[in-house]
Amino acid sequence: MKLLSTTLLFGLLTCSVITGMAENNYYVSEKKGSGYFVLTDLENTASLLVNSDDFPAVTRAFGDLQMDIYRVTGRKPELKYDEISSAKYAVIAGTLGQSKLIDDLVARGVINKQELDGKWEKFIIKTVENPFPGIENALIIAGSDRRGTVFGIYDISEKIGVSPWYYWADVPIKKKERIYIKPGTYTDGEPVVKYRGIFINDEAPALRNWAIENFGDLNHQFYATVYELLLRSKANFLWPAMWLPSMFYVDDPLNPKVADEYGIVISTTHHEPMMRAHNEWNHFYGGDWNYETNKENLQEFWREGVERIGDYETFVTVGMRGDGDLAMTDETATELLETIIADQREIIADVTGKPANETPQLWAIYKEVQDYWDQGMRVDDDVLILLCNDNWGNVSLLPKADELDHKAGFGMYYHFNYVGAPVSYRWHNVTQIERVWEQMKITYDFGVKELWLVNVGDIKPMEFPISFFLDFAWNPEAIQAGDLPNYYIKWAQRKFGDTHKHDIAELIALYTKYNARRTHEMLSPEIYSLENYREADRIVDDFRLLLERSRKIYEQMPETHKSAFYQLVLSPIEMSSNLNELYVTAAKNRLYAFQGRASTNIYVDKVKDLFFKDDKLTRQFHEDLENGKWNHMMSQNRIGYTSWNHPRANIMPAVSYIHTPDSPQLGFEVEYGSNPVWAGFSIEGEPTFSDSFSKFDPYNQQNYYVEIFNMGEGTLNYSIEAKNDWIKLSGKGGSIEFDERVYVTIDWDKVPDGNPVGEILIKGAGKEYVVKVPVRNVLPKAYGFVENNGVVSIGAANYTNKFDSEELYWTVVPNLGRECSSIIIEPFNSPSQSIGENSPRVEYEFTLFDAGEIIVEAYLSPTQDFKKQGGLKFAISINDEEPQIINMNEGEIVPDYKYADWWMQSVGDQIKIKSTRHHITEPGKQTLRLWMIDTGIVFQKFVIDAGGLRDSYLGPPESKYIGR
Numbered sequence: 001m002k003l004l005s006t007t008l009l010f011g012l013l014t015c016s017v018i019t020g021m022a023e024n025n026y027y028v029s030e031k032k033g034s035g036y037f038v039l040t041d042l043e044n045t046a047s048l049l050v051n052s053d054d055f056p057a058v059t060r061a062f063g064d065l066q067m068d069i070y071r072v073t074g075r076k077p078e079l080k081y082d083e084i085s086s087a088k089y090a091v092i093a094g095t096l097g098q099s100k101l102i103d104d105l106v107a108r109g110v111i112n113k114q115e116l117d118g119k120w121e122k123f124i125i126k127t128v129e130n131p132f133p134g135i136e137n138a139l140i141i142a143g144s145d146r147r148g149t150v151f152g153i154y155d156i157s158e159k160i161g162v163s164p165w166y167y168w169a170d171v172p173i174k175k176k177e178r179i180y181i182k183p184g185t186y187t188d189g190e191p192v193v194k195y196r197g198i199f200i201n202d203e204a205p206a207l208r209n210w211a212i213e214n215f216g217d218l219n220h221q222f223y224a225t226v227y228e229l230l231l232r233s234k235a236n237f238l239w240p241a242m243w244l245p246s247m248f249y250v251d252d253p254l255n256p257k258v259a260d261e262y263g264i265v266i267s268t269t270h271h272e273p274m275m276r277a278h279n280e281w282n283h284f285y286g287g288d289w290n291y292e293t294n295k296e297n298l299q300e301f302w303r304e305g306v307e308r309i310g311d312y313e314t315f316v317t318v319g320m321r322g323d324g325d326l327a328m329t330d331e332t333a334t335e336l337l338e339t340i341i342a343d344q345r346e347i348i349a350d351v352t353g354k355p356a357n358e359t360p361q362l363w364a365i366y367k368e369v370q371d372y373w374d375q376g377m378r379v380d381d382d383v384l385i386l387l388c389n390d391n392w393g394n395v396s397l398l399p400k401a402d403e404l405d406h407k408a409g410f411g412m413y414y415h416f417n418y419v420g421a422p423v424s425y426r427w428h429n430v431t432q433i434e435r436v437w438e439q440m441k442i443t444y445d446f447g448v449k450e451l452w453l454v455n456v457g458d459i460k461p462m463e464f465p466i467s468f469f470l471d472f473a474w475n476p477e478a479i480q481a482g483d484l485p486n487y488y489i490k491w492a493q494r495k496f497g498d499t500h501k502h503d504i505a506e507l508i509a510l511y512t513k514y515n516a517r518r519t520h521e522m523l524s525p526e527i528y529s530l531e532n533y534r535e536a537d538r539i540v541d542d543f544r545l546l547l548e549r550s551r552k553i554y555e556q557m558p559e560t561h562k563s564a565f566y567q568l569v570l571s572p573i574e575m576s577s578n579l580n581e582l583y584v585t586a587a588k589n590r591l592y593a594f595q596g597r598a599s600t601n602i603y604v605d606k607v608k609d610l611f612f613k614d615d616k617l618t619r620q621f622h623e624d625l626e627n628g629k630w631n632h633m634m635s636q637n638r639i640g641y642t643s644w645n646h647p648r649a650n651i652m653p654a655v656s657y658i659h660t661p662d663s664p665q666l667g668f669e670v671e672y673g674s675n676p677v678w679a680g681f682s683i684e685g686e687p688t689f690s691d692s693f694s695k696f697d698p699y700n701q702q703n704y705y706v707e708i709f710n711m712g713e714g715t716l717n718y719s720i721e722a723k724n725d726w727i728k729l730s731g732k733g734g735s736i737e738f739d740e741r742v743y744v745t746i747d748w749d750k751v752p753d754g755n756p757v758g759e760i761l762i763k764g765a766g767k768e769y770v771v772k773v774p775v776r777n778v779l780p781k782a783y784g785f786v787e788n789n790g791v792v793s794i795g796a797a798n799y800t801n802k803f804d805s806e807e808l809y810w811t812v813v814p815n816l817g818r819e820c821s822s823i824i825i826e827p828f829n830s831p832s833q834s835i836g837e838n839s840p841r842v843e844y845e846f847t848l849f850d851a852g853e854i855i856v857e858a859y860l861s862p863t864q865d866f867k868k869q870g871g872l873k874f875a876i877s878i879n880d881e882e883p884q885i886i887n888m889n890e891g892e893i894v895p896d897y898k899y900a901d902w903w904m905q906s907v908g909d910q911i912k913i914k915s916t917r918h919h920i921t922e923p924g925k926q927t928l929r930l931w932m933i934d935t936g937i938v939f940q941k942f943v944i945d946a947g948g949l950r951d952s953y954l955g956p957p958e959s960k961y962i963g964r
Helices: 056-073 100-107 144-161 208-214 220-232 254-262 279-284 295-307 335-350 370-376 433-445 462-475 481-496 501-517 535-556 559-594 600-628 899-911
Strands: 002-005 035-040 047-050 080-082 089-097 123-129 135-143 180-183 195-200 237-239 265-267 314-318 361-366 382-386 410-417 451-457 664-669 704-712 716-722 727-729 735-738 739-746 758-764 768-773 782-788 791-797 801-804 809-812 820-826 841-848 852-860 871-880 884-887 912-920 922-930 940-943
Touching: 002 462, 035 056, 035 089, 035 135, 047 056, 056 089, 056 144, 056 180, 056 220, 089 100, 089 144, 089 884, 123 144, 123 180, 135 144, 144 220, 195 220, 195 462, 208 220, 220 237, 220 254, 237 501, 254 265, 254 899, 279 295, 295 335, 314 335, 335 361, 361 940, 382 451, 433 481, 433 809, 433 922, 451 462, 462 501, 462 559, 481 501, 481 559, 481 809, 501 535, 501 559, 501 600, 535 559, 535 871, 559 600, 664 758, 664 768, 704 716, 704 735, 704 758, 716 727, 758 809, 782 791, 791 801, 791 841, 841 940, 852 871, 871 912, 884 912
Parallel strands: 047 080, 047 089, 089 135, 195 237, 195 451, 237 265, 265 314, 314 361, 361 382, 382 410, 410 451, 782 841
Antiparallel strands: 002 801, 035 180, 123 135, 664 704, 704 739, 716 735, 716 758, 727 739, 758 768, 791 940, 801 841, 809 820, 820 940, 841 922, 852 912, 852 940, 871 884, 871 922
């Protein structure tokens, strides 16, 4: 056992999420150096040379490079086919075994065939001199296969300044006068995950109406923009749109043809077997979607699906689920499903004229299909097993070590968008890339490397997580937890340049964190606490701060950058900020009505204004942005959900007016005050109020408020005074129409010894009230995180000590979680550990003011029992007591796809809270120890309840830390 860290991670205490520097452009330069290849400058522009009989995907992408150079420099290079003519500089692109130019270069020894032969989607970019007679200098782009060449071409496009998102997010082209390529050979190697792609889903009304307006339908012109985006992002796989009435092959027969010409692999979704859109069944056939009663029609339907794929590169989905994305049968019918898949494979073999194992196939273990897998059903070795998450970003199932010899391998289907329980989330980006990293790194470590696929909804506004998912899929080893902050910076730099890259990176990191706490569709007035930990106000203030920062950057942006910045940064922040404020404002209306405040009625108008501002922001996105280019794209309904499904229209939260007396009346609320008599209800017409604050202490130096409010019409004149000179007030009173806060603190130089109780006097409208101000001066010496009125809250990443073993180590994942950062154990695929003196553990020092019973709450990301070994376990101990073992999946008997209560709550809250009870024998410094048993658990924070924990959504903010 070795002690690797004995100091607290103070950087994480501040919740800093972005540090580091962005990468340079590697081989591209705007300054000429010795041996540099001239792509274009004021004297020369390289010509482009390709064989006409290379793959259509290659010749088409090379034409894009020609246009990209023009976009960047205003100079359009000459594109030549087959002809080798004299040129000082030439860019030569081609595919090994398909391009005579490349094969000749191999024969001449210019390219080492071994670098490409037999490789998957690999490219090399190489500068050479005199490759052919008459060509003095060449830049070679050679691919192992068609997509390898295309990826090499687009790699140059991105490096010179054309983002993959130049169309889909209007990312500005980086204008240059000169472009040079540094001498050398460059490659990204082979992708680690073989197939990497997206699923366009739930695309009505947003994407569908946008596509109809711009292209006439979800036709090949629309899909061409998607295919190009994928290839520029080094992706290769697509589940096309299938929301009713979409039918990929029927809507436009050119859709699959153009996909193949681009080099995109097409497949169909988990409930659309045999290359048929589900809507085709109702459109052309109808009848029961039931293999036992309608076998012949279903077989004919599926046969037609296989017949039309021809020689296109496809993945045929096999299996069968029920009509409308439901279970096929009420019970698990293994024998029936095995028969269906066997018959489907016979159809595939018969139609293609070759063994079924020569046609790529996949079987999706989605929702209830997991029952079949759990009960032992398996498919032929050549069928890829597509595992799935729970639709909310939590991996449900991973292969065991003895299953990894499955020849076709395993894939993972992930979600950034979902229609279903507990409530659909479709409107805005609510995905933290840190959670994607953690869940997909687990996936990778468990051997799932054949296909990574993600549901992206309407594509917009999921640009950022799509970028990360596809980048990470190329090489999961290249991005470790500590690299995540730098990913934001690199992404921001590539889109907007160097000037604001750190600020933009932090804006994206924080808005996605805030959105991930609670999806927009699941927000309601009840979510965030108005009365405890200033939670609701902090939520609104957090977003307002982001909005102020993003608006300031927007104003400083060049005009060319403003559209993309608005789409990728400002708009999601502004829309999300407004929506969160809408619900908090509605909550204030309800609370203030209960309290009888005169301000209740103005909050009705505030709610209304915020509700219609939501519509205004949507119209701004649709109508003003890029002259209406993105009309319809933000039209998913998001306000007023009452079930999993979206309301037909956005519905304003309910609000209330109240009648108020004709004359002003004094009311007040004491923050963290004692409970009023009769819970604050009026007694014979006289309301009651709290008569005491919670205790102030010198460690926490609390800053509590008393909120004065008017309960009647007119102006309320009030005064507030301290009866003790050691009580400090932020105000002495005044005239108010509605509400005003006065903050109460202690002058610790004047407060008397012992535990005195002071008083403040509040007067107004003929009433006066005394509120006690208790102080606790007699306290044990404090170390670590200090109790504040019966509560200690500790961010999991802010440990005092950590102990790793030789094989296992704790890792901080910056920014992961609802508040600050989180910790995990790596490697993920390590076996369970027994607790012992050499066990990996972390320690947290904290101070309690009293002995007695406490409850420790561990806040965990809502990870599923993906190992299927009885739950993921860890242990907690206080001081030297025996560790208590906790199973974070205990009681999760009903599976998630049956909409179990445990699952609905944990994914809705984006947290699981597990509790242990302990006894403290002596006040003062204590040590909480977290013991590792299983990997795969994400620890976000710990809350120690010594009798003072109050209700809230996020839990209490982190406690004050006092060093030794």
